[in-house]
Amino acid sequence: MSKPEFVYVTYIKTKPERLWEALTSSEFSRRYWFGTELRSDFKAGSPFALVVDGKATDTGEILEADRPRRLSYTFKHELDDEMRKEGATKVAFTLKPHGDLVKLTLTHEGFAKDSKLLDGISKGWPAILSSLKSLLESGDALAIPLHALGIEGVA
């Protein structure tokens, strides 16, 4: 059995630089990430936070920022009591040119046994990254109600 982790791959008709911008700028993230703002200067060692309505939902530290190829940060959930106790996990994005596309690989790893956070992010990432792809390809993010993802504790 492999270690519990979540891996998601998608192909996007865009340029690595533009995808990097979308992964690191609140202007983009507000539109495809359920209103989430990204707080960081995206330099290795800097703090990182996801902020919704002024509240930090997740926090961490930038581990790697090799623009526009690889971005990774630690990721700790802050709102839900159980998930907060699970401690920090690790998120890594790899952006690889693939013909006139970019292959985006997300790896989220380092989960506790029977992790509630793993269940939540497994439902969240496909919606977030699908919406990101739509935004970059068509100019419109997806209109998905957050509650429809079926994440425990998210109304």
Add this chain to the structure above:
Amino acid sequence: MNIDKFKPQTVYTIYIASTPEKVWEALTSAEFSRKYFFGNSVEIEQRVGGAYIVRTPDGALHISGEVIECDRPRKLSVTFNVNWPALIEKLGPTLVTYAIEQVGEAVRLTMSEAHDRPLSDDILSGGRQGWPAILSSLKSVLETGKPLVVKMGPPQRMLAALRDLGIATP
């Protein structure tokens, strides 16, 4: 076919700005599937027990199967057997299920690839390489009208694992 023993070993979920009926059409139409499925075409008899076939661009039989569940436009379950000698005998049949749900103004498409026995990550790597490309392109066609050109070599890791099991590959 009894599918009780089958367990999903690869699951891929993608959200698409579309309708369940259009997603169903994309998954079941030969003309539409050629646009996003590496030029392969799907032929299906839309009833339980009907035939499910995927042909390569030159018309050769690539995948053959049987419709196990057909609940348009919500759920389609088919056996999905790559037409290589000895593959089924050694690895058992593959069951692919598409679940289609309306969520807000989008559609959630969940593809599950299930097997009746545990398979190694090496064997599963072929599907895990292919599905994200196929379904990313399907999404692009439905949303923008333009398929993605995903150039992809043969799934070497899976082919090596099959050879190790004595399964002849093209």
